[in-house]
Amino acid sequence: MTFNELGLNARMVSRLDALGLTKPTPIQQEAIPQALHGRDILGIAQTGTGKTAAFGIPLVVSLSKRQERPAPHSARGLVLAPTRELAGQIVQSLQGMTADLRITLVVGGKSIHVQAEKLARGTDILVATPGRLIDLMDRRAIDLGRTRFLVLDEADQMLDIGFIHALRRIEPKLNRDRQTMMFSATMPKAMAELSRDYLTDPVRVEVSPPGKVADKVTHSVHFVAKDRKQELLIELLDRHRDDRTLVFSRTKHGAERLMKQLDRAGFAATSIHGNKSQGQRDRAIAAFRDGSVRVLVATDVAARGIDIPGVGHVYNFDLPNVPENYVHRIGRTARAGHDGRAVAFCAADEMSELRAIEKVLGMPVDVAGGLAWEGIGDARKATKGRRPRRRSSRRPERIAA
Template sequence: MTTFKELQLIEPIQKALEAQGYETPTPIQQQAIPHVLQGKDLFGCAQTGTGKTAAFAIPILQQLALRETEKGKRKISTLILTPTRELATQIEENFQEYGKNLDLRTAVIFGGVNQNNQVKRLQNGVDILVATPGRLLDLISQKYISLAHIEIFVLDEADRMLDMGFIHDVKKLLTIIPKKRQTLFFSATMPDSILSLANSILTNPVKVEVTPASTTAETIKQSVYFIDKDNKNLLLLDNLRKDIDDSVLVFTRTKHGADKIVKFLEKNNVKSAAIHGNKSQNARQRALDNFKTKEIKVLVATDIAARGIDIDNLLYVINYDLPNIPETYVHRIGRSGRAGAKGIAISYCNYEEKAYLKDIQKITGIQVPVIENHPYPMEVFVVEKKEQKARPPRSQQASNKPKEKVSQKPKSSERSNKPKRNRI
């Protein structure tokens, strides 16, 4: 079995990895690191939780540490572009951990917060910049950032980038950064749109694919409860009190749903917090930090966080709502069982969501075991129809129409009081 020592890494990085308890590289790290160290372009397809960040961060740090540095203010030589604030923060933390014994400066920028602190850090000089597209383009337009000296460009979570509508921002940035560069492209899935984008920005890339697209890690134990929608809160509370003795990440389909779950749990003395797009960056970061330090037991998240949360040794993930996109299920449960560790993924499925479960099982090739004996068995076997507002009678609709501002003719009742004849 290959160890990090066999990957020809320099001593400062070796010591940093040892301090993190890293001994054996994951498959994506083992395959990618040698190629990146050689300066080759790389197309990596790896599901979440496979150690992908280290697969590019470690060799980038080594390349920058061994280069000849120019005197004067540091210039941004490496750009990592990623879709979400949480993921950007996590990547920057990883660079700091792996490069703590090196004389390299890293910064992270993202929207949703005041830019002043980010600008100050940039003005002090940065070697490695981790960024989300919107804030990066904004600071470029304000002349705070120059990408003229980029030597290595990383596009991380490319499929998520496209899903979130960042393709135009990505293409705009590609016209700004130097054409002569090393490009590393990572995606969890490989639809035609991703392959087309990869072919347009990579030069003779090495392809590394460690697991088939849309598969779940074998170390994650999966199960599903069939339950009515109205009983999901009760089952969640039951699981938390009887079956789960550690932190748990709960995924819901909507922001409003996430807030409702937290409100319910807090009423029942379970410390929890929600993380979604309507929360401020400070609130999201505070919730994530409290979850990591176990000040709260439950973190309820929407899919914006499915790929942006990286928590060491997270064991439990619950799908309170099953996602209608099968790949999303893979990314959600991949928050546990990371880098070969064990994980437990529990899903709640009402009758309407059975079609989603069927699609998930089809794409993953796994028949998720059903928990048969539980206190809240499914009783509703119909698809819930969305309520439609009843239309008023036509006569009432007519009376509700806005009156004309000026009426030249008198109303019919004013023109004649004679009874109307019945028409045949």
């Protein structure tokens, strides 16, 4: 199928062709025609399958058909995203689809006064993180009563990082006569409840089961003692120094410490996490994108927000506490039809996380090295001669909006 066959006009098809989008993905084939007919959409698809275009194309087409100018302090369409990085990338994608619509980005880490001034003129499409949108609503800088199109992208991630209360505050302010599209890679119970509040008689589009890894990702696990993880990572990184590589750490401090260790080992590395300013995060991603650094160490702040071509390897230095995040992390490689490899490191105290991941996947992860830690006896062997360490009581990182 082609985009022409989806009923798009020649101008939009030409713009998509310029973006390198010549053939719709399965989620786009299913969602775009329904959205163009005004239906609410509940889209479930694994990461890297083209969800942004699946909602962006019908949003741009629908707004362009309505010859309206946005009223001051209003937005005709609203897109909510969980992280600053993802919101920024959505804006870039939408800007590639149209030169006629005004698109405004509001996220934390940027001047709220400048953002309020932009909204004073009104906007066709507002792309926002929930926290910053609430701040602007409290200042009466934005009135959502005229918003007739709403998109929630990576809705399950917004629930994971604590935006549920913000979403509950936003929903009553929206125009009741609106079209809503909600996209996600997983469908937890809380999101099912949220969809009932936001969606009216939705079409459910599910092109791959939740927890399914992208077909072109080869993923495996190394069983390795915690104090040998860094040594193993350096050994593996040394085999593909020219590749773009993403390394995931569970905590902010762990990510920064690991980045400095890799830098001392001679790798061009940078990091992105919640303790970084927006400027630092932007510069880190830009350097990773242009290839001036080859290794990006990240927390889950980046799991849904980085869409950079050519990421050849993903390393789970620490296994995620939320098993679904494993799929999102390794989905940063093998994008746009390319092959990719993902490698997880599993220490003795991470066996429960690995089992939870395998339960979500519905299959065991291939073993690349080491022997599985089985029971407390193996855990004791791994720590023999060292003082036992207490497991961290830190909660998962909350990402600033």
